[in-house]
Amino acid sequence: MSTYKEIIYEVRPAAVARITINRPDRYNAFNARAVEEMIDAFHRAGWDRDIGVIVLTGAGDKAFCTGGDQTAHDGQYDGRGTIGLPIEELQSVIRDVPKPVIARVAGYAIGGGNVLATLCDLTIASDKAQFGQVGPKVGSVDPGFGTAYLARVVGEKKAREFWYMCRRYSAAEALQMGLVNAVVPHDEIDAEVDRWCAELLQRSPTALALAKRSFNADTESIRGIASMGMQTLSLFYDTPESKEGGDAFREKRTPEFRRFISK
Numbered sequence: 525m526s527t528y529k530e531i532i533y534e535v536r537p538a539a540v541a542r543i544t545i546n547r548p549d550r551y552n553a554f555n556a557r558a559v560e561e562m563i564d565a566f567h568r569a570g571w572d573r574d575i576g577v578i579v580l581t582g583a584g585d586k587a588f589c590t591g592g593d594q595t596a597h598d599g600q601y602d603g604r605g606t607i608g609l610p611i612e613e614l615q616s617v618i619r620d621v622p623k624p625v626i627a628r629v630a631g632y633a634i635g636g637g638n639v640l641a642t643l644c645d646l647t648i649a650s651d652k653a654q655f656g657q658v659g660p661k662v663g664s665v666d667p668g669f670g671t672a673y674l675a676r677v678v679g680e681k682k683a684r685e686f687w688y689m690c691r692r693y694s695a696a697e698a699l700q701m702g703l704v705n706a707v708v709p710h711d712e713i714d715a716e717v718d719r720w721c722a723e724l725l726q727r728s729p730t731a732l733a734l735a736k737r738s739f740n741a742d743t744e745s746i747r748g749i750a751s752m753g754m755q756t757l758s759l760f761y762d763t764p765e766s767k768e769g770g771d772a773f774r775e776k777r778t779p780e781f782r783r784f785i786s787k
């Protein structure tokens with residue numbers, strides 16, 4: 525892929541690849557093209573010997589990422605893959621690149637955005653960041669890393685609360701539950717991310733790669749759960765109950781899911 529339209533790829537500072545979802549008008553929600561570009565960028569940075577750390581972030585100060593773009597989601601999303609979005613490939617490449625990935629979260633990390641931040645090796649948040657899952661509010665669920673891996677990070681009870689209640693959590697709450705590594709004043713987030721990158725660049729790259737792969741090995745079975753889950757989700761997306769969620773979000777109204785329960 526030669527040119528990117530939905531993301532920005534920079535080497536900033538030296539040896540750090542920064543991947544920015546550049547869709548601030550949509551609060552950095554991703555469509556299929558944005559996901560394809562992120563996959564490409566992660567492969568590019570992951571196998572470039574001059575890169576030691578990868579930073580994932582969102583453009584502007586409103587959002588890191590708010591998940592799937594609801595305007596590109598009519599049942600399935602607008603591209604390839606089991607649900608019209610090669611999201612399993614993006615989630616996999618974040619885990620598979622042999623380098624630490626830092627999520628720089630300076631706003632909303634919601635829905636699939638929270639899943640991406642959770643999957644990154646480390647998360648640095650600004651004090652304006654907010655975290656949460658919205659799936660059952662919009663007729664969706666990420667039934668793999670989104671649920672099972674979140675439970676590994678914050679514990680079963682809290683992960684179930686995230687998904688069932690669809691509440692939002694402050695950066696301070698996220699720090700307390702182990703979802704983020706550090707919280708800094710909003711204006712200091714870049715300096716803090718640079719500090720973490722500089723420290724990581726002093727470590728042995730091979731030892732970091734080995735550590736990352738050994739952490740991943742313990743949760744690898746979730747990838748299988750995810751691929752099965754995605755197959756079922758694809759069927760769910762074409763139901764009136766699921767479509768009600770997206771319709772309600774776009775029409776800015778409260779969804780009425782219970783109308784679709786078959787008796």
Ligand SMILES: CC(C)(COP(=O)(O)OP(=O)(O)OC[C@H]1O[C@@H](n2cnc3c(N)ncnc32)[C@H](O)[C@@H]1OP(=O)(O)O)[C@@H](O)C(=O)NCCC(=O)NCCSC(=O)c1cc(O)c2ccccc2c1O
Binds near residue numbers: 639
């Ligand atoms: C993020 C919010 C909590 C912000 O709320 P707030 O009230 O502050 O602002 P607005 O709601 O008015 O939003 C401002 C502006 O941005 C647009 N926007 C925000 N998010 C999206 C989005 N995801 N898609 C499209 N557009 C978005 C919004 O429409 C406004 O634009 P205007 O032009 O009207 O001004 C709140 O916006 C919110 O909760 N957003 C999240 C919405 C959402 O439904 N996200 C997708 C959930 S599903 C998902 O992400 C998902 C991801 C995966 O990776 C999966 C993987 C595998 C399986 C399933 C997956 C999955 O379901």
